[in-house]
Amino acid sequence: MLKKMILAGGAVALLSSMTLGTPLFSYARCGASWLKNSASDSMPLEWELKRARQMIADLKPEIETNAKRIAREKVDLVHLKDQLSETRERLAKTQDDIERLSSDLRGEKDYYTYAGRTYTSTQVKSDLGNRFKRFKTRQATAEKLEQMLTAREQSLNAAHARMDAMLGAKRQLEVEVENLQARLGALRVAQTTSELNLDDSQLARTRDLLDEIATRIDVEEETMSVDVEYFGEIDLNEPSEEDLLDEITTYFNRPVGEHSEALVSIQLD
Incomplete structure (x- = not known):
């Protein structure tokens, strides 16, 4: 059953690609790009900065590898310079020997003595010819070495410049982070x-x-205080008849008309 579903899905995908053609792949690429951008935007900024720091740290192995290449090139250049210097010294000595033999042969002698041994003019001419061939070969070698040395020095200088640029870019990235x-x-x-x-x-x-x-709370406490003060007190002194008589006398001795509206007549008979 699973195999049939896989085959059916593959057939549908193939048919869709054949039918829709380029738009289907375009939609797929667009969707993949959108998902990638959405995932990037959803990441916390702290995490993204940490990832940037890690990417900068990952530059260290590459920088170290380039530094080793530069160091190795410097060592090779030293050896090349030594080889060129030795070749030049041998060329100078060979040239002196060739000039000496050439000068001797111009004397047109039959025999020549060198280092206690005697040689015929033919032997000297043959030796001179061989020396001259080796001289020209070594001279060509020296010229090639000089060209090689110049090219490798230029390459080393360019590598130094690239290394400086890489280190400068790395420091700039660190500052930006x-x-x-x-x-x-x-x-x-x-x-x-x-x-x-x-x-x-x-x-x-x-x-x-x-x-x-x-x-x-303050209002309610104040309200309770007022109630107790004005309405909750108990009169401890009983009213006496003398007080009542004094009040009546005082009331009737007031001028006529004052508080007349407050009088109430009591019918005694």
């Missing part, structure tokens, strides 16, 4: 401050509520 880290830190502090401001407003609302509760 530190700058971005500082900016991100400032951003996070600002975001935290904003959140704290929201918390401050919540605290302010809580403080207002507590003040309102305290005010209401």
Whole structure:
């Protein structure tokens, strides 16, 4: 069953690609690009900075490899210079020997003596010819060595320049990462401050509520105090008849018309 489903899916994909052609692959590439960008945007900035630091750190092995190549090239150049110097010295000595033999042969002698041994003019001419051939070969070798030395020195200088550029770029990347880290830190502090401001407003609302509760308690306590003072006291002295008579006398001795509206007539008969 699974095999049939796989075959059916493959057939549908093949048919779709044959039918739709380029648009299908275009949509697929667009979708893949969108997914990649979405995944990148969803990653925390701290993680992205850490990834950038790791990428910069990954440059170290490459830089070390290039540094070893430069060091090896320097050593090879030293050997090449020594070889060229030795070749030049041998060329100079060979040239002196050739000039000496040539000068002797111009004397047209039959025999020549060198280092206690005697040679015929034919032997000297043959030796001179061989020396001259070797001289020309060594001279050509020296010229090639000089060209090689010049080319490798130029290559070494270019490698030094590339290494300096790479190190400079690495340092620039490190500075940019530190700058971005500082900016991100400032951003996070600002975001935290904003959140704290929201918390401050919540605290302010809580403080207002507590003040309102305290005010209401103060009002109710004051109300209870007033009730006790004016309405809850007990009169400890009983009213006497003398007090009543004095009050009546005082009342009727007042000028006529004052508080007349308050009089109430009591029918005694």
